[in-house]
Amino acid sequence: MENQNISDIIESYLKQILAESQQVEIRRAEIANQFNVVPSQINYVIKTRFTIQDGYVVQSKRGGGGYIRIEKVKLLDNLDFIDSLVSAVGDQISRHDSLSVVRSLFEAGAINRSEANIILAAINKDAINTGDRQADEQIRAQILISILNHLRYES
Amino acid sequence: MENQNISDIIESYLKQILAESQQVEIRRAEIANQFNVVPSQINYVIKTRFTIQDGYVVQSKRGGGGYIRIEKVKLLDNLDFIDSLVSAVGDQISRHDSLSVVRSLFEAGAINRSEANIILAAINKDAINTGDRQADEQIRAQILISILNHLRYES
DNA sequence: ATAATATTAGTCAACATTAGTCAAGAACAC
DNA sequence: GTGTTCTTGACTAATGTTGACTAATATTAT
Structure with a gap:
């Protein structure tokens, strides 16, 4: 508890609120000002301490009335399975291999048939x-990982 | 939640009326005055929140007795529903507009909540x-259209 | 009828207000 | 010393607000 850096302190502050209220909505500049840091440090804290692996989903909006909202979500018990698929996907994945990933999800019961077909x-x-095979494989990987991360929690 | 901007408030006001009456007809200057904004802000609200992707059709008339009428359209009644969404998507689509497309599919009953979340x-x-916004919008459009075409033949 | 005027809504660009990204340097852990 | 994490700020992007100018339609005067 001693020797906390400011990022840890901001993290604690937010998690304290989240301990009681499922979600927290902040104005970035306001929190930055409150803790006397630059606004982008709030992004750093969120990016390193409120990830989906930790069980948080973050949404935001810019412009007047903008906000950052952190929501605590209920993680499912398939996390190891999802982790293994995420590493199987990696930075890029062929169409053929991506079919296997979707089939695994279906066979594991993580998705049903129509969800599989949509994916x-x-x-x-x-x-x-795009005409560039490697670029396609990278995009396919990112889409699959985004979907896999979504399947980690109840929504 | 508490810190809504005025555009959101006007949106809510109009949608609240639309929740009960299928269409709403306003005098632009009157609403602008009621919410204490310039008249053109009403156009902004309509342009960003009552698009065809959102399932609304807007008509207006200038001059004495002029009005703006917002009508909620029943997309399921439209046999060309998927076609109309495909053309709304076009060659490229912003993230904001793509959200509206998915919401329309959901509200029309073409997909359920988990399918919507996966999309x-x-x-x-x-x-x-990819780092190139236009490229991203084109890819997003292709993915959405591929899904829309899938939904056309399914069920 | 036609022209002038009044009464509405539409467009667009400037400006305001938020958050996001990225890379450089500082601090820290080993 | 080296590698990781933290801190900072310049630059970017998204969204919202405003007002000057334009366009369409209705009403009134001739």
Whole structure:
């Protein structure tokens, strides 16, 4: 508890609120001012301490009335399984291999048949076709990982 | 929640009326005056929150007795529903507008909540982020259209 | 009828107000 | 010393607000 840096302190402050209220909504500049740091430090704190692996989902809006909202979500018990698929996907993934990932999700019961079909529609070659095969594989990987991260929690 | 901007408040006001009466007809200057904003802000609210992607059709008339009428359209009644969304998506689509498309699919009953969330995960900025905004918008459009075409033939 | 005037809404660009990204340097842990 | 984490600020992006100018339609005067 001694020797806390300011990021830790801001983290504690937010988690204290979240201990009682499921979600917290802040104005970035206000919190930055309150703790006497530059605004972008709030982004740093959120990026390093409120990840989906930790069980938090973050939304924000810019402009007048803008906000950052951190929501505590209920993680499912399939985390190791999702982790293994995320590393299987990696930075890029072929269409063929991506089919296996979707099939694994289906067979594990993480998604049903229509959800599987929607994912397949999102990553097939009609959907992702920039003309550069490696770029396509990278985009396909990012989409799959984003979907996998979504499947970590109850929504 | 507490810190809403005035555009959100006007949006809520109009949607509250629309929740009960299918259409709402306003005099622009009157609403602007009621919320203490310049008249053109009403156009901003309508342009950003009552688009066809959101399921609204807007008509207006200038001159004496002029009005703006916002009508909520029943997309399911439209046999060309998917077609109209495909053309709304076009060659490229912003993240903001793509949210509206997914919401329309959900509200029309074409997809359920988990399917909607999966689609959102597939097109959010974690999933599609090449560094080139126009490229991202084109990829997002292709993915959405691929999913829309899938939904056309399913069920 | 036509022209002038009044009464509405539409467009657009400037400005304001928020948050996000990124990279450099500082501090820290080993 | 080296590698990681933290801190900072310049630059970018998204969204909202405002007002000057334009366009359409209705009403009134001739």
